[in-house]
Amino acid sequence: MSKEFLYTEIADGIATQIRNGVLKAGDKLPSVRMLCSEHQVSMNTAKRVFLELESQSLVESKPQSGYFVSQLLSVKLPLPAVSRPSLIANNDEPDELISKVYENMGRKDLTFFSIGIPSGDLLPHAKLKKEIVHAMRELKDGGTEYEELQGNLKLRRMNGLVQYDGLSFISFSNCKTNHLLSQGFPGSRQRDSIMVNNSQFPDFPDPSSSKMQPVFYETLLFRVSVSVIILLIIIVIVQLTTNFLRLKNKALKQIVHNKNSELKETFLHLEVVKNELQKETEYQKKLVETISHDITTPIRFIAMLSQKLYESDDVEIQKKYFDSIYKSSEQLYQFTLNLKEYTELYKAQNIVEEKEYALSKILETKKNLFCEIAKEKGTTIITVTEKEVYCRINESILTAIIHNILDNAVKNTSEGEIMLNMKENQQKTEITITDTGIGMPAEQIAIYMNLFTNPKLETPSFKGKGLGLHMVIHLVKKIKAEISFHHNHPKGTVVKLILDKTKLNE
Numbered sequence: 229m230s231k232e233f234l235y236t237e238i239a240d241g242i243a244t245q246i247r248n249g250v251l252k253a254g255d256k257l258p259s260v261r262m263l264c265s266e267h268q269v270s271m272n273t274a275k276r277v278f279l280e281l282e283s284q285s286l287v288e289s290k291p292q293s294g295y296f297v298s299q300l301l302s303v304k305l306p307l308p309a310v311s312r313p314s315l316i317a318n319n320d321e322p323d324e325l326i327s328k329v330y331e332n333m334g335r336k337d338l339t340f341f342s343i344g345i346p347s348g349d350l351l352p353h354a355k356l357k358k359e360i361v362h363a364m365r366e367l368k369d370g371g372t373e374y375e376e377l378q379g380n381l382k383l384r385r386m387n388g389l390v391q392y393d394g395l396s397f398i399s400f401s402n403c404k405t406n407h408l409l410s411q412g413f414p415g416s417r418q419r420d421s422i423m424v425n426n427s428q429f430p431d432f433p434d435p436s437s438s439k440m441q442p443v444f445y446e447t448l449l450f451r452v453s454v455s456v457i458i459l460l461i462i463i464v465i466v467q468l469t470t471n472f473l474r475l476k477n478k479a480l481k482q483i484v485h486n487k488n489s490e491l492k493e494t495f496l497h498l499e500v501v502k503n504e505l506q507k508e509t510e511y512q513k514k515l516v517e518t519i520s521h522d523i524t525t526p527i528r529f530i531a532m533l534s535q536k537l538y539e540s541d542d543v544e545i546q547k548k549y550f551d552s553i554y555k556s557s558e559q560l561y562q563f564t565l566n567l568k569e570y571t572e573l574y575k576a577q578n579i580v581e582e583k584e585y586a587l588s589k590i591l592e593t594k595k596n597l598f599c600e601i602a603k604e605k606g607t608t609i610i611t612v613t614e615k616e617v618y619c620r621i622n623e624s625i626l627t628a629i630i631h632n633i634l635d636n637a638v639k640n641t642s643e644g645e646i647m648l649n650m651k652e653n654q655q656k657t658e659i660t661i662t663d664t665g666i667g668m669p670a671e672q673i674a675i676y677m678n679l680f681t682n683p684k685l686e687t688p689s690f691k692g693k694g695l696g697l698h699m700v701i702h703l704v705k706k707i708k709a710e711i712s713f714h715h716n717h718p719k720g721t722v723v724k725l726i727l728d729k730t731k732l733n734e
Contacts, residue, residue, distance in 0.1 A: 234267075234269060234273055235269075235273045235274075235276040235277045235280060236280065238263070238267055238269070238273075238277045239277045239280040239281055242257070242277070242281060242286075242287075243281060243284060243286055246286050246287075246297055246301065251297050252297060253297050253298065253299050253300075253301045254296060254297060254299060255296065255297045256293075256294055256295070256296050257278075257287060257294065257295040257296065257297065259294055259295075260274045260275060260278070261274075263277065278295050281295075285298055285300055286298055286301070385442075517699075523560065523564075525598075525601060525635050525638065525639060526556050526560045526597065526601065527560070529556055529600070529601040529604065530553055530556050530557060530560075532604070533549050533552055533553050533556075533604070534553065536549055537549040537550065537553070552600040552603070552604065555596075555599075555600050556597075556600050556601065560597075578622070579621060579622045579625065579706060579707045579708070580620050580621065580622065581620045581621070581622060581623060582620075583620070584618040584619065584620050585618065585619065585620075585623055586616055586617070586618055587617045587618070587619050587626075587650055587657070587659070588611070588613055588616060588617070588650070590623070590626060590627050590630055591611050591613075591630065591648050591650070592611065593627075594627075594630055594631055594634050595609050595611055595634075595648065597631075598634055598635065598638045601638055602638050602641070602646065605638070605641070605642045605643070606642060606643040606644075607638065607641045607642060607643065607644050607645065607646060608644075608645050608646070609634075609638075609646045609647075609648070610645065610646070610647045610648065611647075611648045611649075612647060612648065612649045612650075613649070613650050614650075614651055617650045617651070617652050617657055619657060619727060621707050621709070621727055622707060625703050625706060625707055626707070628699070628703060629700050629703050629704060629725065630659070630661075630725075632697070632699055632700045633661050633697075633700060633723050633725070634646070634648075634661060636697060637661055637663035637665060637721070637723075640663065640665035640666050640667075640721075641663045641664060641665030641666075641720070642665070644663065644664035644665055644720070645663070645664050646661070646662070646663045646664075647660075647661070647662045647663075648660075648661055649661075649662070654729075655728065655729055655730055656726055656727065656728055656729065657726070657727040657729065658724060658725070658726050658727075659724070659725040659726075659727070660722065660723070660724050660725075661722075661723045661725075662716055662720065662721075662722045662723075663716065663720045663721055664716065664719055664720040665719070665720050665721065666719070666720075667715060667716065667719050667720050667721050668713060668715075668721045670715075673713045673714075673715075676697055676701060676713055677712070677713065679698075679701055680701050680704065680705070680710075680711060704725070707727075708728065709725060709726060709727050709728065710725075710726040710728065711723065711724065711725050711726070712724045712726075
């Protein structure tokens with residue numbers, strides 16, 4: 229069978245199951261989707277199956293539950309009773325028959341086919357009540373006053389033009405006129421116009437002499453005026469709505485602008501915080517590397533002395549080693565006490581001290597710190613000063629610079645000499661550290677000088693070889709000083725640190 233009639237085949241199958249009692253009243257039928265899957269048909273075909281079964285009153289649908297076998301199948305109506313009317317004529321009087329009819333008028337279980345009125349449930353009670361109330365308000369004295377002799381004015385206007393048997397004539401709702409119209413006019417032809425003459429019926433006004441005027445709301449002017457007023461009201465409403473939407477749109481634009489401004493400020497603030505955090509992270513990184521670098525040499529020296537002390541059995545040599553370890557440990561301890569000052573090196577904003585201090589104090593402190601280490605390598609540290617030199621540059625930063633330059637000289641000098649020299653004039657103070665070690669290659673000197681002279685070149689991360697000198701260059705830039713590297717003849721390196729007094733006042 230073609231798919232066009234497939235739904236009837238499926239519906240007949242389900243109907244057969246219902247009629248044979250396989251599916252009983254109240255049983256739930258498969259859903260539309262299950263029916264589609266079971267018979268391999270489309271959704272529309274499955275829906276038409278249930279519509280066909282509903283048209284046969286075999287199934288019924290329940291909202292959000294599905295389709296069920298109709299309960300009407302379980303209801304068995306009784307067979308109609310057979311009436312046995314009397315075959316003898318009834319001689320009752322008509323009044324008695326009428327009284328019997330009226331006695332049963334109030335019974336609700338009987339349907340009176342002899343009365344051609346609709347059931348009360350079919351009447352629009354609400355509308356009838358509304359119209360009755362409206363009529364009582366409009367009519368004089370609530371509708372209790374008699375109408376005019378000619379009849380109701382509105383009814384007369386509605387019945388002004390009447391078609392009767394192909395004749396067009398004027399009627400004024402009078403009994404004489406209606407009688408005349410009902411009798412017809414002999415000799416009149418179809419489509420003739422017949423006017424009721426006032427002489428024949430003196431009770432009515434002459435239509436030709438007195439034209440009935442329409443009420444004001446039936447005139448063309450009133451209708452045009454009402455249309456114009458309604459149009460103006462619509463225009464005003466549209467204009468007011470447009471203005472309201474325009475103001476609302478303006479307010480929303482202002483709110484969006486304010487929110488954008490707040491977001492922009494928040495974004496800028498977050499950018500500042502981000503930059504500060506990056507600087508703080510970089511600072512912490514540099515600080516850890518700086519401290520690690522500064523304590524590496526003393527700790528390595530102490531470890532080396534401890535190894536030699538373990539290997540030596542000579543009491544005098546052990547005593548010498550113990551003395552060196554003690555002095556180095558004491559200097560290292562003093563250095564750790566100044567770690568707080570180290571934490572301020574890279575983020576210090578003020579590079580000038582309030583009071584002057586002697587530079588010889590810094591040189592002597594660093595000389596004592598590295599003296600034992602240099603002695604172990606056969607190197608002598610000498611301090612040469614023509615006169616006492618005073619300075620106002622940040623003491624912690626300058627101490628860190630001299631520490632790293634001297635540390636680099638001690639590490640690269642064996643069986644030699646390291647000289648610390650200071651001199652000054654009215655504009656500059658010069659600190660020179662000269663060693664007779666292995667010296668710096670020319671390429672490395674060029675790298676450091678390029679790093680110092682190029683202001684746009686950032687100091688690289690303190691990793692790998694040359695950490696101390698990288699840190700020195702970074703700190704020299706910070707205090708607005710100058711540094712230079714030269715070869716010492718016959719061997720070694722000369723490092724000059726020049727402090728410009730004029731730049732400290734800028």
